[in-house]
Amino acid sequence: MSQTRTITLTVNGAQYTREVETRRLLSDFIRHDLGLTGTHVGCEHGVCGTCTVILDGESVRSCLMLAVQANGHDVRTVESLGTVNNLHPLQEAFMEAHGVQCGFCTPGMLMSLVPFLEKNPHPTEEEIRDAIDGNLCRCTGYQNIVDSVKLASEKMAKAGDQVVATR
Amino acid sequence: MKPAAFDYYAPTSVDEALETVAQLGYDGKVLAGGQSLIPAMNFRMALPAALVDLNSVPELSYIRPTDEGGILIGTMTRDSAVEFSDLVKARAPMVSETMPHVAHPQIRNRGTFGGCLAHADPTAQLPAVVTALNARYHIRGSGGDRWISSEEFYTGPFATAIEPDEMLIEIEIPAMAQRTGSSYRQVARQVGAQALVGAASVLTLDDAGRVMEARIALTSVGEVPVMANQAISLLVGEVLTADTIIAAAEAAATVDIDPGGDIHCSAEYRRHLTRVLTRQSLTEALERAAR
């Protein structure tokens, strides 16, 4: 008989209180309990990076956390970055440099890049590849993703933006 | 791949955590960073009856200097905090140098220093690195506190000396003496992958340039971190030359280890890498000690 707990957490700036099974993975909670299906699931053993979200400002694997562990914490998912009609410069850059093919790895990739670009707004090619090394992509061969990040850092420098998840 | 059900405890103090752990005994498993335990649970290879989640116990996260010039790292300190700590860089640079090899940044943001050591994966880097640094492990249980060495701590693959009613509290990395140099070298198929072989060397020289103390710990060549004792014996008391280092590396590869082979790495290739990496890490440790 599985236990449940009541948790309260902030997701993309909104507060949620829910009762969850203690064994429910954070990835499943985000996707199916909160309906935020932008975060995807690829392996459930922490290796592919598809499920990456931002917890208290740092990138983490949501498949390796229990939802109950997010109690009292701040979570940001890809839905916080931009909307279809109002893309974040990082998302625009991915579009312009063709850094998206099937799009399945993309949200996790973006959530790894947001904190990275905050700390390193003008990365070199090598630094970018290091930063996305924990995110598998099978479609793009990473090349256009690297170009997307370079383009994003230019765009954001021009706009004087910080890469901060906006909502 | 969903975990099986378990009873869940989230203590908020060290004492409460210890009480819970003691009560549960063999049924309870400590949940630290979860970066190794939760995948095992998702595969249903680990089926703990109860989890004691330490993530709400803030007193277990710290990096403190000791008066002797060493460091104390609380068991729940995130790997990323250790990675970017200036104190660690100053007093245990080999740990800082090793961190980028440990999985990926997203894993290091949640994974904990103590959790990694307590997991005792034979292919992990940190157990060998802290073994080479002569770390000591502070364990507390219903019987009180004890401090043990790395040799006592790691008892087998994924097994440590922590009893069912005990918890790892903190790790001490002693001060590095003057004229000490250290170096960790490894080969892994990809960045962040498990090491095929890793060699952590620490050399302390006296004023005449002779080796006063040498510690070489190897990972992925046995069930626990392996101290290359034969190799060490060839170094102590010597002024090192390229040839002595080569001889020591040879001893490490042929005498000190009895590695198995697996799908990633044959036993022979492991010996070869041990030879190469021991030589490389000793050479670099020596350069750094002499500075």
Place this chain on the structure above:
Amino acid sequence: MSKKYLGQRLTRNEDPRLLTGQALFVDDIELPGMLHAAFLRSDYAHARINSIDVSAARERPGVIAVFTAQDLGDVWQPGPLLVPPPTVIPGVVFNKRTQVPMARDKVRHQGEALVVVIAENRYIAEDALPDIVVDMDPLDAVVDIERALDPDAPLVHEDLGTNLASHVKQENGDYAAAKEMADVVISARLYIDRGIAGALENRGYVASWDSKEQRLTLWATTQAPIPLRNGLARILGLSENQVRVIAPFVGGGFGPKIMMYQPEEILLTWASMKLGKPIKWIEDRQENFLATTQERSQVHYAEIALTKEGHILGVKDVFVHDTGAYNSYALTIPLNTQTHTMGPYRVPNFYSEFRVSFTNRILTSPVRGAGRTYGVFVMERLLDMAAKKLGMDPSEIRRRNYIQPDEFPYRTGIIGQDFAKNILDSGNYPATMEKAKELIGYDQFLKEEQPRLRAEGKLVGIGITSFTEGSGVGPYEGARVTVEASGKVSVATGVGTQGQGHFTSFAQVVAEQIGVDPKDIFVVTGDTDQFHWGAGTFASRGATVAGSAINAAAANVRAKILQNASKVLEVPEEEIELVEGMAREIKVPENKVSLAELAVRANPMRGAVEPGAEPGLESTAYYGPPYGATGAGTMSMIVEIDPETWMVKINRAVMAHDCGTVLNQMIVDGQIHGGFELGVGNSFFEKLHFDENGQLMNATLTDYLIPRATDLPRIEIGHLVTPSPLNPLGIKGVGEAGAIPTPSCFVQAVENALAQYNLTILEAPLSPNRLYELVKEAESA
């Protein structure tokens, strides 16, 4: 005439949704009352099933139903063949043994489904799996594909009396005679292994039977929604019109998602009908390793006969191919191997023979490259060995053997996966070699850089290999193009999309015909309610075949627009242009009418219409190529090997590629980048390790290594264009190009870097461990 939309690097229509997490993937679907499935899968690769007791699982709270093969009744039967055997090839032996929906008396591979549990959620469904008691007697497993053909090997299908799944011989010319005349004959045993597709999205389905509407809807991560719909309807006793298959956004296909009537597809749809509830199943990553199809090894005994000038007189290749426990996908992969061995070269005498083995592993299906990679590896290695023997540069021996630009269409005489004798439609193979050499600085590397770096003790080497890519095969695809009352345009076609940018490239094709911005063109792919004729996305055929059908439909719509506009504007059709959603008189631009208005006029709500008229501005068209178009290219790379650890780094990589007319260069380049990643995986990282019991020992992403960002260099691409004469747009496929030449190029480069050891490497993938062994062997010899 320059094109306004075709060939432009337009950004993709679908990207904003994908980038913001607003694109629908199968696991995103939530339906009221939806249940969840989990499968109990065999741990044994080969075993007799004595009994399965599901009673305890049925009792578990939260479990709704548990089904075994027995429960399926008549629905339990071996599935249909997905591809027919090539009976057109004389003497072909094909022993059909197709996949079953669930193991019944026997399991034939690890991961084969034994039981399906339907529960309130996936967690509970997985809880119920250990409740099930299966009594199985393990049997000896057969894993080695050559030993499988020994008379005393354990039999995967006892009733067949052999593990020989197929035997095919093809010959063009007379190899034996050619060998007699040769100055040089090189023979070799080559071993090429491939692996999983490794799409980031695992397979998944939501099956929903609505008994009030008497309709079944299946959301599926499939590359072939239409054939899947038709087959499921037949299996379940429904009319095709009662079944709707939707492939929403799919997170990567690469081949395995072309498989149909897979156990999960049949079980979930059947169970949904039985229970009257929607059911979801999402594969987890471990299941993906065990229960999703993959490519695996081939062993080749190959020979090449040449003159002393290095001209190929003949090639003979006898090989064994692994089909796994079943052969539902028939012979597509080994036929591709046969046709692509000759590659871009003139091979006047060619003999190719293969046997296919049943083994106790999951059945094989195409994975990006789909058999071409093996054939290219064989030929490229034989040429390299011949070049070494003759003291010739690898690029030179190839140059001497290319089919020349004036020899097209070139008939190879060998039947391929489309059951026709392979014809190479067009190409300029020598130009791809020249371009690749130029891009990488081939001569300069060999003359200056390599000697200099070698003097510094560096082990650096260069490789250069050429290939062809048969693509765009039939049978056909179709499309419907409609100008709507708003002036927006909708396009529907049957091929699905797994990231290739169809929503955009197809819009570009239509935009070029009717002058509407691609951003106002809404493309639907992969929904059988929207379009229900077609074969699917495979063999790099989407742009070529579906694109051509879309082009034809758009051309028809263009004609209708001009006809109607001519009446409205009172000007002959030739004097009208279509620009920015308007039809306007070229000489008097103010005399114009919008497409929107024309669409409304063409669909009157009252009054009479002319006899034979069709409503609206719409057309449906089909395109079937006479045979597949063939792309080609040359890849080159420079590697550096650490002389102590034997780790290999690819410092530079280039590809000179010809896929005919380019619809969208951004998308074409992206396809090559992605194929290159898989190719590098197949060269140095990816290997499935099975033990002698057929157990997969590395069924996780920790132990099966997929290339990461720091494992790959940039690949520079040079484009050449020899349009295909087979379709009006002149396109050829490109989806697999990056994967096909890579292992042969990598191995050549590694040999070149290790020239001092004089290795002849006849296998792929390699690893640092393997290089250590090869060098040690060479040193002790």
